[in-house]
Amino acid sequence: MSKKILPLVLLFSILAFSQSKNPDSILDRVKEEFNKIDDYTVDVKIKVDVDFLKMPDREAKIFFKKPDKIHIESEGFAMLPKEGLNFSPLGLLNSKYSSFYVREDTLTGIETSVIKVIPLEGGADVILSTLWVDTKRDLILKIESSRKPQGTFVIDLDYLKTDKGFWLPSSMIFSFSIDRSILPRQFNFDADSDDKKAREDSTKTRTGKVFLDYSNYKINTGLSDEIFENKSNQK
Amino acid sequence: MILTLVKIELLKIFKKWRTYIGFIAIGVLVPLLHLAMYLEGQHSLDFITRGLRDSFVLVGNLLNGYWISYIILNALTVHIPFLVALVAGDLLAGEATAGTYRVLITRPVSRMQVVIAKYISGIIYTGSLVLWLAIMSLVIGLIVFGTGELIVMSPDAIIIFEKSDILWRFVLAYGFAALSMSVVCSLSIFFSSLVENAIGPIVATMAIIIIFIILSAFDVEILREIRPYLFTNYILQWREFFYNPLNLDKILKATLILGGHILLFFTATAIIFKKKDILS
Numbered sequence: 001m002s003k004k005i006l007p008l009v010l011l012f013s014i015l016a017f018s019q020s021k022n023p024d025s026i027l028d029r030v031k032e033e034f035n036k037i038d039d040y041t042v043d044v045k046i047k048v049d050v051d052f053l054k055m056p057d058r059e060a061k062i063f064f065k066k067p068d069k070i071h072i073e074s075e076g077f078a079m080l081p082k083e084g085l086n087f088s089p090l091g092l093l094n095s096k097y098s099s100f101y102v103r104e105d106t107l108t109g110i111e112t113s114v115i116k117v118i119p120l121e122g123g124a125d126v127i128l129s130t131l132w133v134d135t136k137r138d139l140i141l142k143i144e145s146s147r148k149p150q151g152t153f154v155i156d157l158d159y160l161k162t163d164k165g166f167w168l169p170s171s172m173i174f175s176f177s178i179d180r181s182i183l184p185r186q187f188n189f190d191a192d193s194d195d196k197k198a199r200e201d202s203t204k205t206r207t208g209k210v211f212l213d214y215s216n217y218k219i220n221t222g223l224s225d226e227i228f229e230n231k232s233n234q235k
Numbered sequence: 236m237i238l239t240l241v242k243i244e245l246l247k248i249f250k251k252w253r254t255y256i257g258f259i260a261i262g263v264l265v266p267l268l269h270l271a272m273y274l275e276g277q278h279s280l281d282f283i284t285r286g287l288r289d290s291f292v293l294v295g296n297l298l299n300g301y302w303i304s305y306i307i308l309n310a311l312t313v314h315i316p317f318l319v320a321l322v323a324g325d326l327l328a329g330e331a332t333a334g335t336y337r338v339l340i341t342r343p344v345s346r347m348q349v350v351i352a353k354y355i356s357g358i359i360y361t362g363s364l365v366l367w368l369a370i371m372s373l374v375i376g377l378i379v380f381g382t383g384e385l386i387v388m389s390p391d392a393i394i395i396f397e398k399s400d401i402l403w404r405f406v407l408a409y410g411f412a413a414l415s416m417s418v419v420c421s422l423s424i425f426f427s428s429l430v431e432n433a434i435g436p437i438v439a440t441m442a443i444i445i446i447f448i449i450l451s452a453f454d455v456e457i458l459r460e461i462r463p464y465l466f467t468n469y470i471l472q473w474r475e476f477f478y479n480p481l482n483l484d485k486i487l488k489a490t491l492i493l494g495g496h497i498l499l500f501f502t503a504t505a506i507i508f509k510k511k512d513i514l515s
Contacts, residue, residue: 054479055395060294070292077295077384077395079287 023099023115026133031093033138037166039065039223043216046078050208052178055079069228081153081174081210096120102130107141110134139167151177151205162217174210240344240352241359248322248360257318257364265307265371269379272303276380283388299383300376301401305477307372312412312470316419316444317437318364323357323423324436327508331431336513350505353424361420365413373405387477394479404476411473411490418466418493419444421500428504428511466496 046058060074072080102114112132119126125147132142143155153176160170248254272279276298284293330336340346385396396404419440426436447467450458462468469489475482 051392053393053395056397072292072294074294076397077293077297077386080292080294082289082292 021101021113023101023113026101026113026115026135026138027093027099027117027131029135029138030133030140033167035066037064037066037168038220039063040168040217040219041221041223042168042214042218044080045213045215046080047211047213048079048208049211050206052206053079053208063223063227065223065225065228069225071228079210080212081155081176093117105132107132107134110141111136112141137167153177160214162219164219166217166219168217168219169212169214171214172212174212175207176209177205177207236344237348237351237355240348241355244326244352244356245359248326248356251322251325253325254322254360256321257315258367260318261311261364261368261371264311265368266375268307268310268372269303269376272298272306273379276303280386283386287393296381296383297386297395298380299385300373300378300380301382301385301396301405303376303380304369304373304405305385305387307376308368308408308412308473309471311368311372312415312473313448315364315368315412315416316470317441319361319416319419320423320437320440322360323420324427324440325433326353326357326424327427327504328430328433328436329427332433340513346509346511347505350428350501350508354421354501354504357420357424358417361416362413365409365416368412369405369409373409385477389478394477396477396479408473408476411476411486414490414493415466415470415473418470418496418500421497421504425500425504425507428507466493469493 041061041063044060044062046060048055048057055077058074058076058078060072060078060080063069063071063073072078097120098118100116100118102116105112105114111134113135115131115133117129117131119129127146127148129143129145131140133139134141137159139157139159141157141159143157144152145154146152153174156173156175157169158171159167161167280298280302281288284297287293325332330339339349382398384398385401387394387396422443423436423440426439427433430436444467447465451462451465451468469492472486472489475486475489
């Protein structure tokens with residue numbers, strides 16, 4: 001009898017311990033911190049390191065306005081990861097979700113609380129997210145998410161304190177895996193052996209990283225809605 | 236002497252109505268494709284990049300003259316051989332049809348010189364047709380759609396080329412396209428040396444190309460073995476200039492094979508024409 005009870009006691013103890021911090025209040029503070037920012041513009045340098053995409057490094061300007069308006073301007077073609085583009089936790093946390101405190105962890109010397117977030121709305125792309133939250137500054141330092149059907153992604157964030165005292169990302173590394181089948185195919189495959197190999201490779205899952213370096217933040221300048229009316233560049 | 240003969244041959248080529256069919260066809264077709272791209276090109280691009288749009292925000296204009304020229308070059312290099320054969324197939328057989336063979340070889344020029352002049356002028360016609368395609372698709376495309384980055388689907392990656400990294404690729408790609416079309420021209424002249432009516436060489440050239448393309452398309456082990464020996468397998472290798480990094484070995488091999496075919500067809504034509512019993 002005692003052999004059966006012991007594991008249950010252990011399980012309840014772990015669950016009780018793991019819920020020792022309130023994940024909702026941690027996430028609420030993160031949201032609250034970000035909600036202080038009404039809008040901003042920032043210059044961003046983009047470097048793509050993806051085996052299925054070869055593109056030159058790019059510079060772009062990102063315009064953000066609450067709650068989730070995004071406009072990007074770039075002289076040339078630029079490709080930016082949708083997730084984390086506005087580095088806003090609001091996209092993930094504004095819809096209904098369930099959160100669980102998991103553990104404490106240290107990221108690059110910073111103590112963080114690890115929280116799992118499960119979206120409860122059926123239409124959400126993300127199935128499960130794990131957040132590493134710096135509870136001293138109320139910032140998300142890392143996000144690990146599983147999406148359907150695109151695969152998983154990890155966002156690593158570094159922050160800088162702006163002139164107005166807000167913490168905003170100074171760099172972001174977006175690492176992802178993606179099913180090759182949802183990527184565009186070549187117009188016509190050549191029939192030689194190399195391309196046959198490429199065709200076989202085309203079924204594999206691909207991975208990649210996008211590096212974003214942010215600078216020159218201009219915060220709460222009262223950006224006009226007209227800036228965001230260009231649908232093609234809007235998230 | 237050869238230069239004079241080439242000038243005469245070119246004069247003969249460009250005096251014929253059929254010579255302009257190719258130029259007119261490209262002159263009509265390419266603007267139609269431009270119009271279609273102007274109206275629907277963005278949809279095509281959206282369709283191509285739809286998978287990426289699920290995960291990424293794409294900013295910037297990829298619908299530009301370079302991309303449209305690339306698409307047109309993909310579509311037309313398969314069909315240009317017919318326009319080449321239309322003229323090249325007539326170069327020797329046309330003399331027989333017109334009854335000018337004997338007049339041609341009674342002049343103080345050797346049969347070899349006649350064949351060389353025919354080949355050079357045929358290749359000049361082929362080159363001018365490809366140049367016309369370049370002017371119509373690239374130059375007009377850039378005027379209508381402007382410049383920008385070029386998106387290319389290589390077999391293993393999507394490549395975005397910077398504006399400054401594109402033009403030289405097109406110059407080399409059109410040059411390679413001219414070389415591969417010159418093989419078609421040489422094949423047509425070879426067939427033209429065998430018969431006395433131009434229809435035969437034109438049909439035979441197209442039949443060979445169609446058969447080779449079909450053989451290349453079947454992904455069967457036995458056909459895969461013979462594929463490297465079919466010149467049609469190298470016709471579309473101008474695309475290599477739009478891959479990054481360039482596979483110079485592959486490009487050089489394709490260039491040598493196509494050049495070798497031209498030499499082979501020229502030699503065969505020269506031998507046949509030298510021994511030919513001219514009766515017309």
